[in-house]
Amino acid sequence: MPLEDGANARRDQAVDWLLRLQQAPADEVLRAQFVQWCEADTANAKAYGKAERVWQLTGRLAPATSENGSPATAPIAANTAQPRLVARPRRVRRWVAAAIAACLVVALAPSLILGWQADYRTASGETRDVTLSDGSVVQLDSHSAIAVDFSGQRRDVRLLVGQAFFKVTPDKSRPFHVRAKAMQITVTGTAFNVDLDRDGMSVAVQNGSVNVQDWQAGRALASLVPGQRLSYRGGQADLATFAPTQAAPWRQGQLIADDLPISEVVEQLRRYVPGLIVLNDADLGAQRVTGVYDLRKPQAALQAILKPSGAKVSRYSPWLFVLSR
Incomplete structure (x- = not known):
C-alpha cells in the first residue's frame, strides 16, 4: 500500500474512533479497544491527536488526548490487559450533553430562521x-x-x-x-x-x-x-x-478569481461544499490568486486555489475540510 494511502486509512480510522468515543463516552470496553489501537502503533496515536485537534477547530469537543498526542486515559496496569479507567462524573456527562445540544441549536438556528423567511431556497x-x-x-x-x-x-x-x-x-x-x-x-x-x-x-x-x-x-x-x-x-x-x-459565471459552473485573496475565494466556495471549510491561517488567507475554477468539483477547486502557495486540503470526513500549509 502506498504511504499516502496508508496515512489516509489511518486518518480515517482516527476520525472513526473520535466519533465513536464522542457518541459513547462511558463505554469502558470501547475505550479499552481504543487504547489498544493507539498503543499498537505510535502513528495511530499521532493520527488521533491530529484528528482531535482539527475537530476542536469546530468547537465540538474537549481534548481526550494528552499534550504529547497519547490517549488521555489512565495507565495500563502491569498485570491486566485492560486500562484502569476513571469514570466520568455524571454531572460532567450532563454538561457535555448540554454543550453538544447548545452547539446543535447554534448550528441549526440560522437554517431554521431562513426556512421561515424564504419563499424559495436551494441546498448546497x-x-x-x-x-x-x-x-x-x-x-x-x-x-x-x-x-x-x-x-x-x-x-x-x-x-x-x-x-x-x-x-x-x-x-x-x-x-x-x-x-x-x-x-x-x-x-x-x-x-x-x-x-x-x-x-x-x-x-x-x-x-x-x-x-x-x-x-x-x-x-x-x-x-x-x-x-x-x-x-x-x-x-x-x-x-x-x-x-x-x-x-454570473456560476451559471456556467465557474468561479473566476482576478487577483483575489484566498480567504475571499474560499468564502465563495463554501456555498458549494456540504460541510465545514476551516481556514485559520491569516497569512495564507491573505495570499492572492488568479484563475478559473470548476464549481462542480469544489474539492478540486480548493486544491487548485492552494497549489501556488504550497498549501493543501486535508479532508477529515465528507463534512470537514482543513486548509493549511
Missing part, C-alpha cells in the same frame, strides 16, 4: 430556476434563498443569502426591486446578478440598466449599465467593469 450544490407571477425568472445559486412580495404596484424580492441572477419582465408601471442587506436595486426590465456574502454585496449587469441605492441611509449609489459591477462593503461603493457575458 443545488441550483434552481424560479418563475415569478409576473413572468420574471430568478436563477438561484447553491445555498441561496429569496423572499418574494408582489402587491399592488410593487414587485419586491429580498435576497436572504447567496446569490441570484434576475431576468426581469419589463413593466414600467411596476418597478422591480431587489434588496440585499442595505443595498436596493431598482429596474423595470433587465438581466443582472446579485451576490450577498458575509462582508457585503455586489450587483453586476448583463443587459439593461439598474439603479442602486443604500435604502437604509437613503442615498443613491450608482446607475449601472451592461458590463458594470458595483460592490458595496462597509459603506464603501466600488465600481468595476467586466465582459457582460461574465455577469
